[in-house]
Amino acid sequence: MTIPLSEASSRVGSGLRIGVLALQGDFREHLRAVEAAGATGIGIRRPAELDDIDGLIIPGGESTTIDKLARIFDLADPLRKHIASGLPVYGSCAGMILLANDIADPATDLAGNPQETFGGLDITVRRNAFGRQRESFETDLDFKGLEFSAREHGVDPVHAVFIRGPWVERVGPGVEILAQVEPDKARHTDTLHGLARIVAVRSGQLLATSFHPEVTGEKRVHELFIRMIRGEA
Numbered sequence: 023m024t025i026p027l028s029e030a031s032s033r034v035g036s037g038l039r040i041g042v043l044a045l046q047g048d049f050r051e052h053l054r055a056v057e058a059a060g061a062t063g064i065g066i067r068r069p070a071e072l073d074d075i076d077g078l079i080i081p082g083g084e085s086t087t088i089d090k091l092a093r094i095f096d097l098a099d100p101l102r103k104h105i106a107s108g109l110p111v112y113g114s115c116a117g118m119i120l121l122a123n124d125i126a127d128p129a130t131d132l133a134g135n136p137q138e139t140f141g142g143l144d145i146t147v148r149r150n151a152f153g154r155q156r157e158s159f160e161t162d163l164d165f166k167g168l169e170f171s172a173r174e175h176g177v178d179p180v181h182a183v184f185i186r187g188p189w190v191e192r193v194g195p196g197v198e199i200l201a202q203v204e205p206d207k208a209r210h211t212d213t214l215h216g217l218a219r220i221v222a223v224r225s226g227q228l229l230a231t232s233f234h235p236e237v238t239g240e241k242r243v244h245e246l247f248i249r250m251i252r253g254e255a
């Protein structure tokens with residue numbers, strides 16, 4: 023049976039079980055995006071639930087809160103172990119921060135302890151780098167790795183929504199840059215200091231974006247993640 027192209031792409035994830043860390047943030051939007059790509063989405067709140075998934079998404083939200091709740095729910099160490107043993111993980115926004123090995127400007131709690139990350143991705147992120155809530159902005163990005171979605175004129179840009187998002191200030195060896203915001207594209211361009219800022223990266227089975235494809239109906243970033251899990255990207 024030949025499956026029409028549009029339908030084939032909507033089934034790219036069929037048979038896969040993708041966990042979405044469901045402690046805080048926009049995990050419902052990610053669960054919806056996963057289902058739209060044809061995979062089964064599973065909200066993750068307990069360590070044992072990590073054993074039975076093909077990939078994991080860490081959603082947008084507040085990285086300090088997700089960090090705190092992950093420790094309270096005894097999920098932080100199991101998560102680190104799964105990441106270290108090769109579980110494919112995609113983090114958006116707060117999820118990117120939680121995947122980063124280093125934070126340039128970590129928040130501290132009342133006792134002065136800096137926030138922690140799960141780590142795994144050899145990058146340094148700067149939180150709220152593009153400014154505060156009212157500096158949130160949207161822009162179109164060229165995004166590497168979406169060639170599978172090319173049409174006659176090439177790959178359509180990704181419409182990206184930034185909500186107090188981080189940018190990546192350092193990438194380690196082996197980290198591939200997938201997308202950058204050009205200096206004239208941020209809401210308040212002076213915040214970029216004239217530099218293109220890295221907003222999407224991949225290293226091995228880890229993928230991270232500063233923005234939120236889960237809120238715009240953009241399916242291709244989730245499809246890329248599913249292709250990574252399948253070993254097709």
Ligand SMILES: NC(=O)CC[C@H](N)C(=O)O
Nearest residue numbers: 082083084085115116186
């Ligand atoms: N939209 C988001 O996920 C914002 C991330 C938030 N600024 C943080 O540091 O966690």
